[in-house]
Amino acid sequence: MASGPAANLSVLFAGTRRNIDKFGEFCIFSWESCIGSLREIAHPRFWRLLMPQMFEVGYRSLPVILITGAFVGMVLAVQAIEQFRAVGLEERMGAVVNISVVRELGPVLAGIMLAGRVGGALTAELGTMKVTEQIDALRSMGVDPIRYLVAPRVVACFLLTPILTLYANLTGSIGGWFISVVQRGVDSGPYWEFTQLAVDNFDLLSGVLKAFFFGAALGLISCFKGFYCRPGAEGVGRACTEAFVTSFMAILALDYFLAEALQTISIRIYGFRTFL
């Protein structure tokens, strides 16, 4: 038996290889899910499967999204206002709070809340179906579980994360306005004027565009983790944890890359814009 650095290295290699294998499986799974969704989307039966998922992902998540959005806007304002006041720029609070909410915090927080609320539930549901052989039962009856189970769930996440992001944006800006204007006495007119100058349609759209990616990522990751869940209650529990952690990381990593790309595009189109 090898020992010392050689053994450590081989363990490291084995671990890396396993992760690369997993990632490869995930890519195939994602590809099949996308193809499955595209092939199904025209069928009325798909819409019958999609609607309950939309209800679960969209309607049921709305309160959580509205509340987190509001608090994020409020916290942002609380942290910033004293600094802005010190340099006499408190009327420009609206620009900073709203641009942050619309570009970053709205989509990211909506994505993360959905990863926790919906992702966990999706993984647990599919994981339990896997463990109790219900997924095998579907296949044995000639029904493709990717098209029947995964496609409606992923499509629901993909379509509704952007819409929920808009709601988070709305309550986020109301929260920021409440703290700045109502509570700390910033003048309402200039607050919104500077907001209008700073926040362009492009910012709003870039946030929504990100949300499409986040929705697809969290839907695919959560379904994948459930689909390849290990047996037993422990397997399902572990799959749920992994699904949330992986979705969380994927959302933040995607956010970074999309922010870089969108920033470049924004500068190409509008040139450099100052918020202040």
Added chain:
Amino acid sequence: MPATDAANDDVLIELRGVSKRFGTLTVLDGLDLTLQRGQTTVVIGESGTGKSVLLKHLVVLLRPDSGEVYFHGRRVDHLSEDQLVEVRKRFGFLFQMGALFDSMTVGENVAFPIVQHARPDDRQLEETVAQKLRMVGLDGLQSRSPGQISGGQRKRVALARAIALNPEVVLYDEPTTGLDPVRADVINELILKLKRELRVTGIVVTHDMTSAYKVADRIVMLDKGRIIADGPPEWYKTSNDPRVRRFVDGHANPEDLAALDD
């Protein structure tokens, strides 16, 4: 070991040299097996000898690492999932724990395969579901959820679902496991009834010898992924093969007993 000869055109399913490994564990090891139309073949063997894995290969829920699977003389193990749909519609699969969809009622479970593959009108569907449930003696439970019925009833509902598309072959994965002897016998009677009335070819995986003797036309014994015995039920009652005797009579392996004394 007596061979079970039959004319070639009666062969419904054939496995040729099927091997399957999970990681370093070899579950099936070059298995050759032919299954005859209209017969009930029982596969016995200790837990972990690859019985359920064998069953899953027949409908290609698992694909062999090497070897081939034939259904009606046509190779099926390399078909795509889409191509397998037509093959799978001719099979019914009774899973060990029933695998009923718990988000649906009993009636919806039985209707599920029918709705997926045909467009029956409501009345026709209702009648077919009732007829399938009547077959397993559970008509009237349509609106219950799977959580509200007993373990034995769940298996019978799962059986009704398995036969919903009038399959040629029904695969039973440990159909009597976890049931008391009386309920287990109801399942045995159902297996015999399906064979008698619907001329279903059955493959039963079990370690319940009472059930095996009752339903089998032929018993195949697996050990470590290989077939170690193959013959009619009577042969097992008189066989002198020590491995067969130990399993059939339910005696522990001497090595396992020795390990207990340590």
